[in-house]
Amino acid sequence: MCNFSKITTNWKQKVTKMAKKDTDKDLLKEKGFLSQRQDDHFAMRLHAAGGNVTSDYLRAVADAADKYGKGYVHITSRQGVEIPFVHLDDTEAASETMLSAGIGPGASGKKIRAVVACQGDRVCKRGLIDCQEMCEKIDELYFAAPVPYKFKIAVTGCPASCLKVQENDFGIMGFEEPVFVEENCVMCRQCEKACEVSAIKIEDGSLYLDMHKCVACGRCIGACKKDAMRTKDKGFTIFVGGKVGKRPRMGNMLLRTCDSDEVFDILERTINYYRENALEGERLGDVIDRCGLDSFGETVK
Numbered sequence: 001m002c003n004f005s006k007i008t009t010n011w012k013q014k015v016t017k018m019a020k021k022d023t024d025k026d027l028l029k030e031k032g033f034l035s036q037r038q039d040d041h042f043a044m045r046l047h048a049a050g051g052n053v054t055s056d057y058l059r060a061v062a063d064a065a066d067k068y069g070k071g072y073v074h075i076t077s078r079q080g081v082e083i084p085f086v087h088l089d090d091t092e093a094a095s096e097t098m099l100s101a102g103i104g105p106g107a108s109g110k111k112i113r114a115v116v117a118c119q120g121d122r123v124c125k126r127g128l129i130d131c132q133e134m135c136e137k138i139d140e141l142y143f144a145a146p147v148p149y150k151f152k153i154a155v156t157g158c159p160a161s162c163l164k165v166q167e168n169d170f171g172i173m174g175f176e177e178p179v180f181v182e183e184n185c186v187m188c189r190q191c192e193k194a195c196e197v198s199a200i201k202i203e204d205g206s207l208y209l210d211m212h213k214c215v216a217c218g219r220c221i222g223a224c225k226k227d228a229m230r231t232k233d234k235g236f237t238i239f240v241g242g243k244v245g246k247r248p249r250m251g252n253m254l255l256r257t258c259d260s261d262e263v264f265d266i267l268e269r270t271i272n273y274y275r276e277n278a279l280e281g282e283r284l285g286d287v288i289d290r291c292g293l294d295s296f297g298e299t300v301k
């Protein structure tokens with residue numbers, strides 16, 4: 001009887017200690033510290049959007065990695081920055097150091113993650129949209145906002161989709177659709193060479209533009225020096241419901257063509273729809289599969 005009482009007391013102490021530890025871990029997670037397999041060690045996740053960070057950011061991170069970690073940084077699959085091996089005792093100081101350098105914690109858990117983006121038309125020759133501008137605006141509006149599970153947003157500058165927008169809950173892609181102006185054409189074949197999906201064929205003195213094959217990359221428009229391949233439409237294509245992980249799902253193309261204002265309107269309505277309709281543990285793609293793409297589309301468009 002006496003032994004049983006002792007076991008019960010020890011167990012209660014252990015559970016209380018464990019509960020406290022879990023609570024501490026939750027609080028630490030809120031501050032960007034992800035628990036490691038090594039006891040009392042954490043990877044400090046830092047906020048970085050669009051894969052662009054300044055040299056000052058990098059210097060501050062390098063100093064923190066030397067001081068609080070093991071002198072190295074892990075770059076995550078979503079352009080994020082983590083400093084592994086920060087000891088529990090150093091978490092507060094590490095957090096304050098980063099905040100004083102203007103670097104906040106990264107998001108994890110049931111929050112909207114930092115937006116990822118390619119360099120877009122500021123740098124990449126193929127870029128059709130300013131991905132970094134869109135990324136900055138979206139991140140400012142939604143970074144770390146609460147959602148039912150997790151929500152990932154990507155912006156990519158053209159249909160090459162280097163940022164894999166189809167794997168994100170909400171993907172934004174630049175597009176430029178051509179129109180052929182026959183009277184200006186001198187049949188130089190530059191557009192045919194530029195098209196990587198064989199949507200343009202020149203045969204028997206005629207040019208054929210197959211819009212079923214065309215992915216709207218705009219390369220033929222840039223290649224034509226005679227103003228015979230012009231821009232018919234240019235803007236943003238939206239994908240929804242993509243994810244990877246244990247049950248991958250390719251995003252659905254929700255709108256092939258829209259402008260920047262429409263992107264923001266649809267994103268706002270999509271996040272609201274997700275908040276209102278998701279069941280426990282569901283990503284947006286799961287909600288779309290359960291409620292139907294048409295029903296979702298009618299609500300958010």
Ligand code: SF4
Binds near residue numbers: 120125126157162
């Ligand atoms: S998606 Fe297009 S614009 Fe962006 S990096 Fe790739 S090729 Fe360049």
Ligand code: SF4
Binds near residue numbers: 178
């Ligand atoms: S826009 Fe791109 S895919 Fe379409 S025809 Fe021109 S080069 Fe080919």
Ligand code: SF4
Binds near residue numbers: 228
């Ligand atoms: S590049 Fe322009 S001029 Fe040359 S074949 Fe194509 S459309 Fe005609």
